[in-house]
Amino acid sequence: MKPKPTGAKSAQPFKSMRDIEQVIGLEVHVQLKTESKIFCACPTRFGAEPNQNTCPICLGLPGSLPVLNALALDLAIKTGLALNCEISARIKFDRKNYFYPDLPKAYQISQYDMPVARNGHLTVEVSETGQALREKKIRITRAHLEEDAGKLLHEGIKDASWVDYNRAGVPLLEIVSEPDLRSSQEAFHYLAGLKSILQYLDVSNCNMEEGSIRCDANVSVRPKGDSKLGTKVEIKNMNSFRGVQRALDYEFKRQTGMLERGERIEQETRLWNEAKGETQGMRSKEYAHDYRYFPEPDLVPFSVSQKKISELKASLPELPRARIRRFLTDYGLSEYDAYVLVSDKSLGDYFEACVKEKANPKLASNWIQSELLGELNSRGLALSESKVPAQNLAGLIRLIENGTVSGKIAKEILPLMFETGSAAEMIVKEKGLIQMSDSKLLEELADRVIKAHPKPAHDVKTGKREALGFLVGQMMKETKGKANPKLINEILVRKLSS
Amino acid sequence: MPQKINIDQVAELARLNLKSGERAKLAADLERILTYVDQLQGINTDHVTPTSHTLALENVFRPDAVVPSKIRDAVLQHAPKSEGAYFKVPKVIGDVS
Numbered sequence: 001m002k003p004k005p006t007g008a009k010s011a012q013p014f015k016s017m018r019d020i021e022q023v024i025g026l027e028v029h030v031q032l033k034t035e036s037k038i039f040c041a042c043p044t045r046f047g048a049e050p051n052q053n054t055c056p057i058c059l060g061l062p063g064s065l066p067v068l069n070a071l072a073l074d075l076a077i078k079t080g081l082a083l084n085c086e087i088s089a090r091i092k093f094d095r096k097n098y099f100y101p102d103l104p105k106a107y108q109i110s111q112y113d114m115p116v117a118r119n120g121h122l123t124v125e126v127s128e129t130g131q132a133l134r135e136k137k138i139r140i141t142r143a144h145l146e147e148d149a150g151k152l153l154h155e156g157i158k159d160a161s162w163v164d165y166n167r168a169g170v171p172l173l174e175i176v177s178e179p180d181l182r183s184s185q186e187a188f189h190y191l192a193g194l195k196s197i198l199q200y201l202d203v204s205n206c207n208m209e210e211g212s213i214r215c216d217a218n219v220s221v222r223p224k225g226d227s228k229l230g231t232k233v234e235i236k237n238m239n240s241f242r243g244v245q246r247a248l249d250y251e252f253k254r255q256t257g258m259l260e261r262g263e264r265i266e267q268e269t270r271l272w273n274e275a276k277g278e279t280q281g282m283r284s285k286e287y288a289h290d291y292r293y294f295p296e297p298d299l300v301p302f303s304v305s306q307k308k309i310s311e312l313k314a315s316l317p318e319l320p321r322a323r324i325r326r327f328l329t330d331y332g333l334s335e336y337d338a339y340v341l342v343s344d345k346s347l348g349d350y351f352e353a354c355v356k357e358k359a360n361p362k363l364a365s366n367w368i369q370s371e372l373l374g375e376l377n378s379r380g381l382a383l384s385e386s387k388v389p390a391q392n393l394a395g396l397i398r399l400i401e402n403g404t405v406s407g408k409i410a411k412e413i414l415p416l417m418f419e420t421g422s423a424a425e426m427i428v429k430e431k432g433l434i435q436m437s438d439s440k441l442l443e444e445l446a447d448r449v450i451k452a453h454p455k456p457a458h459d460v461k462t463g464k465r466e467a468l469g470f471l472v473g474q475m476m477k478e479t480k481g482k483a484n485p486k487l488i489n490e491i492l493v494r495k496l497s498s
Numbered sequence: 499m500p501q502k503i504n505i506d507q508v509a510e511l512a513r514l515n516l517k518s519g520e521r522a523k524l525a526a527d528l529e530r531i532l533t534y535v536d537q538l539q540g541i542n543t544d545h546v547t548p549t550s551h552t553l554a555l556e557n558v559f560r561p562d563a564v565v566p567s568k569i570r571d572a573v574l575q576h577a578p579k580s581e582g583a584y585f586k587v588p589k590v591i592g593d594v595s
């Protein structure tokens with residue numbers, strides 16, 4: 001949306017697709033978490049009746065005067081600081097002029113040359129299952145405040161469009177990256193990393209469905225090793241991070257295909273069509289990028305003091321990268337596990353609550369990532385809706401650790417905890433699931449099992465250890481899985497050796 | 499004199515339908531304005547801080563507090579066209595070619 005260097009005009013010769021790299025810059029619009037709009041007192045709440053959250057200011061009626069929401073600026077500065085940006089000492093707002101019915105004033109109040117923040121970076125953690133994290137620094141060009149536009153409805157409406165201005169004037173922070181991303185996967189991780197930071201800062205609801213994070217991409221291709229940028233194509237209308245990834249993949253194929261055929265790539269804006277899985281050119285390109293910015297006369301300029309910046313800096317919470325490092329040193333987790341738990345703040349909080357309740361950190365990490373998330377997924381629940389609070393999962397993990405139940409039985413207990421909301425101890429007592437660790441009982445049972453299965457018993461005796469598994473299985477069957485597997489192993493080995 | 503103004507593009511951006519007489523007159527006016535701006539551009543402003551506002555005021559905020567306006571129905575009544583709780587405008591879909 002801002003002036004950017006335009007790319008080379010003509011297609012360059014190249015050998016094969018492998019010699020071509022994709023160059024991606026992202027523009028992310030984040031809805032800031034305020035109660036009221038950026039320049040008026042209308043609510044920002046999602047889901048209100050159409051046009052209920054409007055007033056003379058956000059409808060652009062003559063004589064109305066916008067006044068900046070103090071919290072919106074604070075949240076923007078906090079985000080800028082978390083993205084390692086320089087915060088501008090002087091900021092002002094500008095009018096970005098274009099005609100579209102979602103914009104009641106025929107201009108959007110935005111920031112042109114004096115944004116809140118600039119020259120930052122975000123360190124992206126690229127994760128692949130089971131592997132160490134790969135870090136990459138993505139430069140942030142700028143972050144600026146602006147107002148959102150209204151919403152147009154077309155579908156099923158004949159000869160007209162309907163407009164709902166509830167969203168007009170909702171505070172947005174546009175975060176623009178340098179073209180430092182080199183693949184759709186890096187773009188995905190950049191977005192995930194940014195979302196995670198925003199969640200930790202608590203500056204946005206980060207809800208894609210409600211449109212509180214939106215993303216446009218600037219994409220080009222060029223021969224690897226070239227420093228010159230190829231012709232830039234802007235992609236809009238991507239509704240999820242996966243959608244962004246798919247659109248970038250599609251665009252990479254389209255653009256390299258054009259180069260292969262010796263065609264020239266046009267500088268244009270294309271819309272991602274999720275259903276068709278393709279990007280499509282826009283018809284109305286003649287108006288593109290001539291926004292005739294000028295200073296917004298209705299808003300005075302703002303100065304941000306060093307004191308204000310220091311105060312906001314001091315108020316920043318622990319951010320994901322620092323938390324990952326702490327999880328490695330404090331809990332001895334693997335990089336991948338720490339990354340998964342930390343990426344989603346609520347998951348990280350849940351994990352730490354378990355550890356605080358004396359659950360073994362590694363067991364807790366495994367149980368959260370496999371069993372807990374599995375149960376939540378299969379029930380279609382968010383973590384916040386879970387009927388198993390952290391102290392209950394910690395309780396279950398403690399029962400495994402102290403040998404009261406086996407891991408196998410614990411996996412049967414967890415769904416019951418989901419269904420009843422009861423603590424693990426309660427369910428274990430009610431259902432009589434306590435692990436059998438009574439060695440006298442188990443010794444007798446072992447004798448019976450050995451007698452009933454002389455062939456495998458003989459095999460174990462003569463050194464064929466594989467048969468041991470069968471005997472252990474028989475004992476588990478007899479005890480309905482309640483026997484302590486470690487103990488029965490020991491007993492069987494002792495009885496069948498010599 | 500080389501043309502600084504593409505009057506057709508300016509009119510297009512402003513959504514104005516200009517008659518041919520108006521076109522020539524407005525183009526000349528705008529050319530004169532730009533020539534004047536060129537004159538200003540020639541002045542040395544190295545030691546002048548850029549000014550975007552002339553009021554000696556800065557940092558005017560409002561607190562983040564909601565005040566419902568309750569004006570919707572009145573505004574909808576004054577709108578050229580509306581449908582239920584929506585404003586109605588000429589069909590604008592068709593962005594994709």
Ligand SMILES: [Zn+2]
Pocket residue numbers: 037040041042053054055056057058059169
């Ligand atoms: Zn309003």
